[in-house]
Structure formats: C-alpha cells, structure tokens
Amino acid sequence: MRLIVAGAAGRMGRALTRAIVETEGAELSGAFERPGSPAIGQDAGELAGVGRLGVAISDDPLSLVVSADGALDFTTPDATVALSELAAQGRIVHVIGTTGLEEKHLARLDAAARHAVIVRSGNMSLGVNLLAALVRQAAAALGPDWDLEILEMHHRAKVDAPSGTALLLGEAAAEGRKISLAEHSVRSRDGHTGARPEGTIGFATLRGGSVVGDHTVILAGSGERVELSHRAEDRMIFARGAVKAALWGYRRKPGHYSMADVLGFAGQ
Numbered sequence: 001m002r003l004i005v006a007g008a009a010g011r012m013g014r015a016l017t018r019a020i021v022e023t024e025g026a027e028l029s030g031a032f033e034r035p036g037s038p039a040i041g042q043d044a045g046e047l048a049g050v051g052r053l054g055v056a057i058s059d060d061p062l063s064l065v066v067s068a069d070g071a072l073d074f075t076t077p078d079a080t081v082a083l084s085e086l087a088a089q090g091r092i093v094h095v096i097g098t099t100g101l102e103e104k105h106l107a108r109l110d111a112a113a114r115h116a117v118i119v120r121s122g123n124m125s126l127g128v129n130l131l132a133a134l135v136r137q138a139a140a141a142l143g144p145d146w147d148l149e150i151l152e153m154h155h156r157a158k159v160d161a162p163s164g165t166a167l168l169l170g171e172a173a174a175e176g177r178k179i180s181l182a183e184h185s186v187r188s189r190d191g192h193t194g195a196r197p198e199g200t201i202g203f204a205t206l207r208g209g210s211v212v213g214d215h216t217v218i219l220a221g222s223g224e225r226v227e228l229s230h231r232a233e234d235r236m237i238f239a240r241g242a243v244k245a246a247l248w249g250y251r252r253k254p255g256h257y258s259m260a261d262v263l264g265f266a267g268q
C-alpha cells in the first residue's frame with residue numbers, strides 16, 4: 001500500500017515514516033509539510049532517522065495523492081480538513097490522528113467520507129482503545145453516584161485541551177451511562193464553583209516536560225475509588241496503530257470509521 005505522510009517533519013510525522021518503513025505491505029510514496037516549512041526538500045527518511053529513502057518532502061499534497069493509496073495525517077485541524085477533501089477526490093484512505101477538531105471540522109470530514117475511507121481516532125494505540133472499552137463497562141456498572149473524572153498529562157508543546165484521548169474516554173464513559181457528553185461535561189473549574197453536580201464528567205489537564213501521554217479515568221464513590229490508567233511511553237504505539245488502520249481501510253467502502261472498528265472493539 002502506497003502511503004503519504006502529512007506533517008512529515010513533526011513529532012508524529014517522523015514516527016509515521018519509521019512505522020511505514022518497518023511494516024511489510026506498506027511503502028512511503030510521498031511526504032509533505034506546510035508551504036514555507038524549512039523541511040521542504042529534505043529526505044523524509046533522513047529526517048525520521050531511518051536513512052535516505054529517496055522521498056523528498058513536498059509542499060504539494062495534491063501531486064502526492066494522485067499516486068497514493070492512503071495518507072497518514074497527524075497535523076492541525078485545518079490541514080486535516082483540506083487533506084480530507086483531496087483524499088475524497090483521490091478515493092484514498094485518510095487516517096486522521098489530529099486532535100482539537102471542532103464540529104465545523106467534523107462536518108467537513110463527514111462530507112469527505114462519502115468518497116474517502118476515513119479512519120479517525122483521538123488515540124491510535126491498542127492500549128487506549130482497550131481502556132475505552134473498560135471505561136464504558138465501568139461507567140455502566142457503577143451508577144451516577146460514582147463521580148467520573150478524567151485526568152490527562154502531556155508534553156509542554158501540546159496545543160489542544162482536553163486531549164483527544166481524554167475526550168474519547170469521556171465519550172466512552174457517557175455511552176456507558178447512556179448520557180450525552182456535551183450536556184454533562186465540566187471542562188474547567190476556577191473560583192467558587194459550588195459542589196460537584198451529580199452525573200457530570202469532569203476533565204483536568206496537566207502540561208509539562210516531555211510526557212508522551214498519560215490518562216487516568218477516576219470513578220470516585222463514597223469510601224472507595226476505582227482508577228483506570230494508560231501511560232504512553234513511545235509515539236511509535238500511535239504510528240503503528242495508524243499504519244494498521246491504513247492497511248485495514250485499503251479497498252474498504254468509503255465511510256467515517258474509528259480505531260475501535262479497526263481493532264474490533266466497536267460496541268464493546
């Protein structure tokens with residue numbers, strides 16, 4: 001499967017190049033960065049630390065999409081929406097790890113998914129998708145008198161909050177409780193907040209250092225507490241998940257899929 005990497009000079013872009021190189025059945029056919037990036041013209045393999053691959057970083061995604069079967073994209077919401085429209089024109093697989101997407105972006109991805117195979121997840125690792133299934137079960141088993149809080153910590157360069165993973169875990173908890181996350185989430189607290197409203201799902205965000213990604217879902221009852229955690233130690237877990245998602249999506253019917261579909265966890 002011929003894959004292109006969007007944002008190839010980024011933290012995840014370089015990990016994605018490495019994951020493609022190590023995966024049988026996948027080949028790097030192109031890589032691109034935003035116009036004006038100092039990485040334009042550099043070799044994607046050299047940038048990723050795997051040696052020269054003969055793939056120069058371009059600033060023209062359209063020219064790459066025409067000779068690719070899929071694109072791996074961990075960039076920004078605007079770049080992702082633009083690439084989804086090219087993926088739809090090229091009828092290719094678009095694997096999206098980008099977080100911080102708002103309703104206006106999601107609506108455009110849904111439109112692109114009429115022609116492209118979109119696989120999108122706030123977290124492409126096996127462990128977090130398993131954790132989401134466990135959180136759904138725990139939230140269903142323990143009633144709304146168990147307070148649900150989601151704590152995440154990431155490196156100092158992360159630009160969006162709460163993390164895509166925290167929101168994914170929040171959605172899993174809300175599904176377990178059969179409630180709408182949008183109507184029950186508390187995304188920040190400051191000052192005299194009053195007591196915690198029953199049945200809400202709280203989010204807390206920490207940023208610092210080089211933390212790859214830590215998430216804990218706390219179910220706090222009266223006199224006891226259950227904590228379900230995941231700690232990412234290496235970005236390759238996300239990159240390998242993204243390559244797996246691309247191979248899964250190859251020649252599949254167009255649509256907007258999740259990593260839970262890829263891993264067979266959907267509905268669990």
Ligand SMILES: NC(=O)C1=CN([C@@H]2O[C@H](COP(=O)(O)OP(=O)(O)OC[C@H]3O[C@@H](n4cnc5c(N)ncnc54)[C@H](OP(=O)(O)O)[C@@H]3O)[C@@H](O)[C@H]2O)C=CC1
Pocket residue numbers: 006007008009010011012013032033034035037074075076078079096097098099100121122123124125164238
């Ligand atoms: N779903 C998952 O499993 C994971 C998701 N993520 C998400 O992936 C995203 C990227 O994270 P990370 O790699 O750490 O961030 P980086 O900032 O390191 O990488 C993003 C890259 O995209 C580039 N870029 C920006 N605009 C464009 C454009 N229009 N076309 C092409 N490239 C562009 C940036 O260039 P420049 O810096 O020059 O602007 C940068 O090189 C975030 O949203 C993050 O939350 C991260 C890890 C796992």
Ligand SMILES: O=C(O)C1=N[C@H](C(=O)O)C[C@H](O)C1
Pocket residue numbers: 099122123154158159162163164165166212213214232
């Ligand atoms: O920005 C990151 O680094 C990460 N982003 C994703 C998120 O927002 O949850 C996934 C992972 O935790 C790393």
